[in-house]
Amino acid sequence: MTDSALASPAATTATSSTGDGLRPRPRGFSAFVRKSPLGAFCLFVILFAIAFALIGPFVGTGNPEKINPLSVFAGPSREFPMGTDYLGRSVMARLAIGMRVSLLIALLAAGLAAVIGAAIGLVSGYAGGIVDEIIGRLADILFAFPTMLLGLLIVMVLEPGIQSLVVTILVVTLPIFVRVARGPTLGLKSAEYVIAARVSGASTRRLIFRHILPNLTGPLLVQTTFSLSVALIAEGALSFLGLGVQPPQPSLGSLLRDGKTYMELAPWTMLFPALTLAGIILAINLLGDELQGIIDPRLRGR
Amino acid sequence: MLRFIVTRLVLAVVVLLGISLIVFVAMRMVPGGFATAMLGPQGAQQPELVDQLNERYGLNDPLIVQYGVWLKNALRGDFGESLGTHSSISHELMRRAGVTIELALLSTLISVGVGVPLGIIAAVKRGTPTDAGVRGLGLLFLSIPDFVLGTLLIYFVSTRGIPLPVSGYVSLSESVAGNLKAMVLPVLSLGLITTAVVMRVTRASVAEVLNEPYIVTARAKGLSPRDVTRRHVIRGALIPVITIVGINVGFLLSGAVIVEEIFALPGLGRYALQGILQRDYPIAQATVVLGAAMFVMSSFIVDLLYAWVDPRIRYQ
Numbered sequence: 001m002t003d004s005a006l007a008s009p010a011a012t013t014a015t016s017s018t019g020d021g022l023r024p025r026p027r028g029f030s031a032f033v034r035k036s037p038l039g040a041f042c043l044f045v046i047l048f049a050i051a052f053a054l055i056g057p058f059v060g061t062g063n064p065e066k067i068n069p070l071s072v073f074a075g076p077s078r079e080f081p082m083g084t085d086y087l088g089r090s091v092m093a094r095l096a097i098g099m100r101v102s103l104l105i106a107l108l109a110a111g112l113a114a115v116i117g118a119a120i121g122l123v124s125g126y127a128g129g130i131v132d133e134i135i136g137r138l139a140d141i142l143f144a145f146p147t148m149l150l151g152l153l154i155v156m157v158l159e160p161g162i163q164s165l166v167v168t169i170l171v172v173t174l175p176i177f178v179r180v181a182r183g184p185t186l187g188l189k190s191a192e193y194v195i196a197a198r199v200s201g202a203s204t205r206r207l208i209f210r211h212i213l214p215n216l217t218g219p220l221l222v223q224t225t226f227s228l229s230v231a232l233i234a235e236g237a238l239s240f241l242g243l244g245v246q247p248p249q250p251s252l253g254s255l256l257r258d259g260k261t262y263m264e265l266a267p268w269t270m271l272f273p274a275l276t277l278a279g280i281i282l283a284i285n286l287l288g289d290e291l292q293g294i295i296d297p298r299l300r301g302r
Numbered sequence: 303m304l305r306f307i308v309t310r311l312v313l314a315v316v317v318l319l320g321i322s323l324i325v326f327v328a329m330r331m332v333p334g335g336f337a338t339a340m341l342g343p344q345g346a347q348q349p350e351l352v353d354q355l356n357e358r359y360g361l362n363d364p365l366i367v368q369y370g371v372w373l374k375n376a377l378r379g380d381f382g383e384s385l386g387t388h389s390s391i392s393h394e395l396m397r398r399a400g401v402t403i404e405l406a407l408l409s410t411l412i413s414v415g416v417g418v419p420l421g422i423i424a425a426v427k428r429g430t431p432t433d434a435g436v437r438g439l440g441l442l443f444l445s446i447p448d449f450v451l452g453t454l455l456i457y458f459v460s461t462r463g464i465p466l467p468v469s470g471y472v473s474l475s476e477s478v479a480g481n482l483k484a485m486v487l488p489v490l491s492l493g494l495i496t497t498a499v500v501m502r503v504t505r506a507s508v509a510e511v512l513n514e515p516y517i518v519t520a521r522a523k524g525l526s527p528r529d530v531t532r533r534h535v536i537r538g539a540l541i542p543v544i545t546i547v548g549i550n551v552g553f554l555l556s557g558a559v560i561v562e563e564i565f566a567l568p569g570l571g572r573y574a575l576q577g578i579l580q581r582d583y584p585i586a587q588a589t590v591v592l593g594a595a596m597f598v599m600s601s602f603i604v605d606l607l608y609a610w611v612d613p614r615i616r617y618q
Contacts, residue, residue: 140313141320144601148556148571149593152578156586157331233447237560240449241575253449260453270457274450282445289441 032294039290045283049276053103056096064093064250073266083268085258091269095276098250102239102277105162105251106231109169114224116170117177118216122208124178125185132182139175147172147234155243165244169234173227180223181216188212218295225288229281236277252277306609314602321594322376326369329583372587381588386580391588394573401471401569404481405561406554408489413496414547420497421504421543426531428509436501443498448557452491452564459487469566488565492557496550503546507539514538540611548604552597 033040057064068088076083082092124135145153151168158164188194194211202210232252238244239253247254252273259270341351356362363371375382381391424436446454456468466487472480511517512535520530558571566572570589577585 137316137320141317141324144317144321144552144594144598145590146552146555146593146597148559149574149590152559152574152586153325153328153590156578156581157328229445236447237449241560241563243578256450256453260456263453263457264460267457267461270453274454278446278450281447282442285441285445 035294036290039287039294042283042287042290046280046287049099049280049283050103053096053099056099057093064089064097065248066090073262073269075266076268082272083266085266085269086262091272094250094255095252095272098252098255098273099276099280101162101245101249101251102232102235102253103280105165105169105235105245106228109166110173110224110227110231112166113170113173113227114177114220117174118181118213118220120174121178121181122185122212122216125182126189126204126208126212128186128189135178136182139178142171142175145172148237151234151238152243155238160238160243161246162244165235165238168238169231172234173230176227177220177223180219184216184219185212188215222288222292222295225284225291229284229288232277232281232284303609307606310602310605314598318595318598321598322373322591323369325587325590325594326372327365329587330365332581332583376588376591382584384585385582391584394585395570395588395592398568398570398573400473401567402555402558402562402571404474404485405488405492405558405567405569406551408485409493409496409554409557410547410550412489412493413500413550417497417500418504418543421501422508422531422536424501424505425508425512426527428512433505437505440498440501440505443494444502446495448491448495449560449564451494452487452561455487455491456564471567484565484567488561488567491561491564492554495557496553499550499553500543500546503542504539507542508535511535511538537611541608544604544607544611548600548607551600555593555596 066089068084070088071080071084072086072088074080074084074088080090080092082090082095085091085094120135124132142150147168150172154168154171155164158167189207189212194207197207197211235244235251236253236256239251240257242254242257245251245254255273256270256277259266259273263270341348341355361368372382379392381395383390384394420436420440424433427433458464459466459468467484468487470484472484474481516538517530517534520534521527525533555571558569559575560571561567562569562572563575570592573585574589574593576582577589
């Protein structure tokens with residue numbers, strides 16, 4: 001472990017599974033596909049979902065805003081592949097718009113949490129001492145808030161809406177990133193290659209960005225993936241309760257909320273958002289699992 | 303051991319104080335503020351009324367004094383009264399706690415009772431179709447959020463004509479059978495996810511312990527595979543499982559807000575939601591702090607269990 005770490009810090013996570021380091025391992029996307037077909041499939045599903053969210057309303061799903069009084073609660077048909085809702089609007093088109101809103105919120109919030117959380121964790125682990133202690137306790141406090149209660153609290157202060165959703169998800173996922181970044185930093189800062197770099201005069205900035213951060217990308221990537229599903233669930237739950245995205249704007253959660261009201265009359269208004277949400281989360285979780293298996297083969301199949 | 307308990311206890315208290323302070327300050331930051339909630343938008347325009355109100359509730363005092371007063375009362379079990387109904391919040395909390403605790407207990411019971419055995423089986427039979435099946439099922443249930451599962455269950459039960467109530471609560475004293483029937487769907491909505499989580503963690507933990515040298519020793523000295531699993535593997539694999547069961551308490555409290563709302567159960571979660579929706583500060587404040595306190599308490603118990611299972615931890 002120390003040997004490979006000395007040789008090339010950035011490549012430790014990549015080469016640890018082959019070990020010998022003689023054969024140049026295939027890198028990049030084709031290697032990922034070969035190593036984990038399931039993961040590649042999940043990535044494809046996620047990209048497909050994003051593509052559908054972006055271009056769905058323009059290709060044959062109908063106008064999401066158009067009210068069709070004559071075809072209220074129409075079942076799935078050629079004109080409306082997923083039926084219509086209580087105003088006769090195309091469920092498929094609204095699903096696309098709703099996915100756009102949900103995915104945007106999730107990507108934005110999880111991305112922000114990853115960047116900010118990793119930065120805090122790095123500083124905390126690298127600085128050590130009192131700084132580390134204070135940051136650790138603050139993270140504990142955030143950890144101790146059950147997600148939903150924290151969400152409710154933030155919604156009460158900021159008013160329901162996209163803004164409070166992003167803040168809620170950010171605050172809920174932030175402490176995990178702090179821990180993910182802090183742990184390895186503690187070990188790495190006294191790793192031989194980092195000490196060697198420091199002795200040869202590397203600045204703190206260079207030590208952190210060149211020598212420590214590249215070793216964290218794996219765990220951080222895995223955590224970002226899982227946080228995406230946490231974010232989608234949090235958005236869905238708060239919007240489902242009417243505390244998230246406000247009408248007339250749809251999201252996966254608020255579509256499900258509307259669908260639940262009318263599910264006996266028009267099950268499709270509930271089933272399509274429900275299955276879409278579960279499907280995307282399943283794809284994200286599977287992808288996270290596969291990535292984790294690649295990065296740390298010991299944990300394969302956890 | 304005593305020192306360990308005291309350190310943990312002090313930490314738990316510090317975290318709780320932090321939480322209650324954050325919640326308290328957050329409540330004072332709510333737009334419109336206390337006056338609007340009490341007097342309505344028109345009343346809040348009249349300075350005399352607002353002054354009277356501030357005087358009566360001590361809102362002119364420095365924030366830290368107000369926090370002190372609230373904390374002192376809260377520690378004596380007095381959370382004030384609801385702004386809307388003027389009923390005692392503590393009284394309401396007592397009435398509702400039972401529902402949420404029952405929900406959480408039953409869900410935990412299922413998740414441990416089903417998740418742990420399945421996890422052990424999957425780990426022992428690593429790489430077989432049994433393992434793959436258990437893992438696939440686990441990942442599937444992990445990916446259906448509670449509000450989606452709850453909605454799907456209601457739909458399923460009502461379209462198939464299954465005689466289970468989809469809404470409302472029957473207390474244990476009224477009818478034990480009726481109570482359990484009313485809890486089936488809510489517990490399934492919450493419990494399947496936690497079962498999946500417990501199963502995955504158990505599987506991973508057992509799989510790791512199976513590779514330990516002391517397991518090889520146990521096998522080599524001639525213990526039957528059953529005895530090895532029972533006497534050595536399970537004890538060694540226990541810590542991560544205890545952790546996840548403790549962490550699940552937080553998840554269950556969050557889930558309670560949603561599941562109690564979906565199935566119209568009169569528990570703490572629904573009370574919290576009601577407090578937030580109606581901008582009833584004292585309710586929101588009491589329920590959020592109480593929820594966090596329950597989670598901190600469960601973490602504390604988890605810490606004690608750790609030290610009990612693994613003596614090394616006590617001396618760190």
